[in-house]
Amino acid sequence: MNSIDLQTVLIDLGARSYHIAIRGSLFDNPLSYAELPAAQSALIVTNTTVGPLYAAQLQKALSGKYPQVHTVVLPDGEAFKTWESLNLIFDALLQHGCDRKTTLFALGGGVVGDMTGFAAASYMRGVPFVQVPTTLLAQVDSSVGGKTAINHPLGKNMIGAFYQPLKVVCDLHTLKSLPARELSAGLAEVIKYGPIADMALMAWLEAHMTDVMAREPAALAQVVKRSCEIKAWVVGQDERESGLRAILNFGHTFGHAIEAGLGYGQWLHGEAVGAGMVMAAHLSLRLGLVDALFVARLTRLIAQAGLPVQGAVLDAADNAGRYLALMHLDKKSEAGDIKFVLIDGPGRAIVRTAPEAMVRQVIDLCCSEKILKI
Ligand code: NAD
Ligand code: GLY
16 A cells, blocks of 8 residues: 555644545654654553554654653443543553643544543643544544544433544554454445535445455545545534534434444444434435435445445334434434434535424334335
8 A cells, every 4th residue: 555645634723733644554654753742751542452453563653752652452342432441541641640741642443532532632631642543434534623522321422522633644554454344334434425525426436335345555545535635624614513514424313323222332333324324315305305316326325335224223112212312412402403414415415403203204214124125
């Protein structure tokens, strides 16, 4: 993958601007970190899966710059995106006597990235941090834009902060060790950018999904770069989600209900978003915003990426009721109204409410096998 030139994408946020660097052999190269501010110490935050694969190489790359490089290893998984894990980061920072300049490095997927960012936002009221994402999902979405959080048993990502990293280092080589199911999960966040913002990306994915699934280097580079460009465009206009940024949650309102309803970690976040996008597309169809052809096209692409298109049954007695109860806790909800990200014609998203009876019909359809035959 080193035959691929270094790609950079700027997140333009005035004084908080930063670059995303994209290529193979980046995370273990000291030059990737050369421009970061000097400090006495760095803390690598990783987990029990990614640590053994990559932490020693990152430690080596950082050791010329920081006199002390410490590592904290968290338990792996969405079920551990909790206060308890967050506290392990604070324990390490305090035990090692880390100061206000200590730089945190999030080495892992979105779970590690979100928790490290939140720890960086709150330790001594804010210390610098760098994202070193190692999943496709984290490279195309979660490491970019400064949303940090932990889960609450009652709701996903309910406790957190907006806090931007100093840099994002997307090393495409790390994707080689990613399990196939996780690659598919990452593709959900790539696919979402098409219907909400860029139909050319959707057409490109339809033509190149086999190359992407085979991890063909040029295809992966294209996917990560274009996704980051779209995210940069959105976040640059609406960093704190007062409007436009909500479109990045296409499929997430239904998806978060699946994750919380089944218990975190049962379905991967990307899998829940995959099925959630199908539900959101059908809701858009019923509201007359898109046609059936578009919904079928999107559903096919989601299936092509190895993602579920049929929603999970959360409650055999009143499935739609359970979804609705969980979706009322969504962060976009206001005054009890659930706000959905819907497709308002291919390539354009809107955020709006929908009649409850219609939402119930969509959930009933999309959680039944009938959806597989449409
Ligand atoms: P994850 O962090 O759980 O990683 C998935 C799995 O892959 C884990 O088991 C991890 O240990 C393993 N892994 C990571 N890199 C690997 C590698 N290179 N080789 C082998 N295994 C590797 O999940 P994720 O899909 O990366 O992220 C999902 C999380 O991201 C969710 O909590 C979601 O809420 C969050 N998210 C945040 C944002 C945001 O804007 N902050 C956006 C989207 C998603
Ligand atoms: N992934 C949603 C956002 O960053 O806003």
